[in-house]
Amino acid sequence: MYIVMVASECAPVAKVGGLGDVVFGLSRELEIRGNAVEIILPKYDCMRYDQIWGLQVVYEDLWVTWFNRFIHCTVFFGYVHGRKCFFIEPHSEENFFNRGTFYGFPDEHMRFAFFTKAAMEFMLKSGKRPDVIHSHDWQTALVAPLLYEIYAHHGMANQRVCHTIHNFKHQGIAGANVLWATGLGRPEYYFDLARMGDDFNRTAINFMKGAIVYSNFITTVSPRHAWEVRHTEQGFGLGHLLHMHQAKFGGVLNGLDYEMWNPESDPHLPAHYGIATLEHKYDDKRALRERLWLADNYKPIVAYVGRLDQQKGVHLIRHAIYYSLANGAQFVLLGSSPESSINGQFLHIKAELNDNPDCHLEIGYNEELAHLIYAGADIIVVPSMYEPCGLTQMIGLRYGTVPVVRAVGGLADTVFDRDFSDKPPAERNGYVFHQTDELALETALGRAIGLWQHHPDDFRELIENGMRCDFSWNHPGEHYLRIYEYIRHR
Ligand SMILES: Nc1ncnc2c1ncn2[C@@H]1O[C@H](COP(=O)(O)OP(=O)(O)O[C@H]2O[C@H](CO)[C@@H](O)[C@H](O)[C@H]2O)[C@@H](O)[C@H]1O
Numbered sequence: 001m002y003i004v005m006v007a008s009e010c011a012p013v014a015k016v017g018g019l020g021d022v023v024f025g026l027s028r029e030l031e032i033r034g035n036a037v038e039i040i041l042p043k044y045d046c047m048r049y050d051q052i053w054g055l056q057v058v059y060e061d062l063w064v065t066w067f068n069r070f071i072h073c074t075v076f077f078g079y080v081h082g083r084k085c086f087f088i089e090p091h092s093e094e095n096f097f098n099r100g101t102f103y104g105f106p107d108e109h110m111r112f113a114f115f116t117k118a119a120m121e122f123m124l125k126s127g128k129r130p131d132v133i134h135s136h137d138w139q140t141a142l143v144a145p146l147l148y149e150i151y152a153h154h155g156m157a158n159q160r161v162c163h164t165i166h167n168f169k170h171q172g173i174a175g176a177n178v179l180w181a182t183g184l185g186r187p188e189y190y191f192d193l194a195r196m197g198d199d200f201n202r203t204a205i206n207f208m209k210g211a212i213v214y215s216n217f218i219t220t221v222s223p224r225h226a227w228e229v230r231h232t233e234q235g236f237g238l239g240h241l242l243h244m245h246q247a248k249f250g251g252v253l254n255g256l257d258y259e260m261w262n263p264e265s266d267p268h269l270p271a272h273y274g275i276a277t278l279e280h281k282y283d284d285k286r287a288l289r290e291r292l293w294l295a296d297n298y299k300p301i302v303a304y305v306g307r308l309d310q311q312k313g314v315h316l317i318r319h320a321i322y323y324s325l326a327n328g329a330q331f332v333l334l335g336s337s338p339e340s341s342i343n344g345q346f347l348h349i350k351a352e353l354n355d356n357p358d359c360h361l362e363i364g365y366n367e368e369l370a371h372l373i374y375a376g377a378d379i380i381v382v383p384s385m386y387e388p389c390g391l392t393q394m395i396g397l398r399y400g401t402v403p404v405v406r407a408v409g410g411l412a413d414t415v416f417d418r419d420f421s422d423k424p425p426a427e428r429n430g431y432v433f434h435q436t437d438e439l440a441l442e443t444a445l446g447r448a449i450g451l452w453q454h455h456p457d458d459f460r461e462l463i464e465n466g467m468r469c470d471f472s473w474n475h476p477g478e479h480y481l482r483i484y485e486y487i488r489h490r
Pocket residue numbers: 016017018019021022166167221254305306307334335336364365366367370387388389390391392410
């Protein structure tokens with residue numbers, strides 16, 4: 001099968017969070033299974049160009065209609081760790097992708113509507129006719145509406161769309177100008193609630209709604225979250241629409257790229273280890289302590305790695321820091337937020353704990369350090385308010401770092417409490433809590449720290465249970481191929 005991914009991120013070249021990991025990992029798995037996969041991305045100025053091999057111009061003159069003019073684009077091609085990637089570079093005064101960061105601009109809808117339109121135009125003009133186009137999140141949610149309303153009438157009638165929603169909170173709410181810009185036009189038609197009209201703002205269209213209505217199949221990234229978005233407020237207003245379209249909606253648990261995330265060969269680690277050589281994990285723990293100037297004492301390291309967003313349970317992350325320090329553990333945090341108030345909060349805590357030899361907060365984004373933390377830490381906390389899938393707990397499991405998670409979304413599908421679970425003991429791999437208050441977090445984190453301190457052999461067994469889990473792309477890859485086959489023949 002021939003699949004084209006249209007996305008705003010792909011690890012490690014353009015990654016802000018889990019979306020980038022999924023686009024890379026799924027593409028790799030599909031290729032291993034004998035499919036042809038290509039990825040279309042914006043050509044951001046802030047990409048990791050050192051992660052692209054053989055970058056060259058492959059399509060000089062792509063003209064994309066935008067309002068009532070044309071924007072000239074150049075298309076580049078390069079390999080990202082073996083994946084075939086096309087990068088679209090527009091030349092216009094809007095300067096869509098040369099802004100130093102990936103996201104966070106007032107004209108965000110225009111930037112990604114333009115990218116999506118350009119990706120469709122590129123496929124049309126360069127003769128690409130994939131069996132399936134796979135789009136991701138609100139940024140490329142207009143693929144399906146553009147395909148069925150415009151491009152199907154210009155020679156792309158046989159293409160099918162699978163759309164994956166990684167985060168329901170950000171839906172892409174915009175005014176009629178997006179319709180005029182992309183050539184869709186006809187606001188009275190698209191503002192219809194059965195098409196793209198936003199249910200809560202009658203003067204806006206909703207990109208994600210467009211993807212749900214027009215795509216041949218929609219997935220979210222875990223079975224539990226697929227249920228939550230239809231039955232709880234986690235659908236952020238789209239629950240009813242998903243009910244209406246539930247015949248073509250499902251949850252597919254994300255995988256983890258087991259080549260990129262492998263403690264036995266990870267190039268970012270000073271010491272490599274596996275389940276049989278776990279003692280080398282402690283060399284990485286030592287290296288992590290050295291790198292972050294932490295005391296080398298007999299304490300477990302509790303870690304948090306991730307975006308600092310309300311979604312991630314900011315108040316519980318903060319509490320986990322103080323609770324760990326007060327209960328005989330060290331704490332390491334790596335994260336950042338686009339919101340200055342959240343960053344400020346953590347910078348404040350960092351200043352307050354500056355002289356504490358058991359704590360280090362790193363406010364920023366650092367891929368290499370993230371790998372060392374997953375390997376060097378003993379426990380990883382993921383106290384999310386909602387979590388469509390979550391990759392950090394899966395990385396933790398792979399690296400022998402015991403996850404302590406809140407029972408939501410993919411966290412509930414992947415982590416099973418050591419003491420309270422209906423799973424057999426050998427399948428229990430971490431600690432789980434349910435409520436959103438500090439005490440709830442303490443009940444789980446306290447047990448994890450306690451086991452490390454008082455029952456090291458049992459703690460090691462828990463680590464090994466986690467390392468034996470298979471959260472690779474193997475099963476999800478097969479699942480996505482079944483979905484592609486299904487929509488291809490309809
Ligand atoms: N400061 C930092 N430095 C280095 N690395 C950092 C970092 N902050 C985050 N990362 C990395 O980014 C990834 C985060 O992935 P997650 O899936 O946990 O969260 P995210 O909310 O971004 O993804 C959304 O999409 C994914 C993919 O579908 C879903 O799993 C998830 O639930 C959903 O919220 C991990 O690889 C992590 O190591």
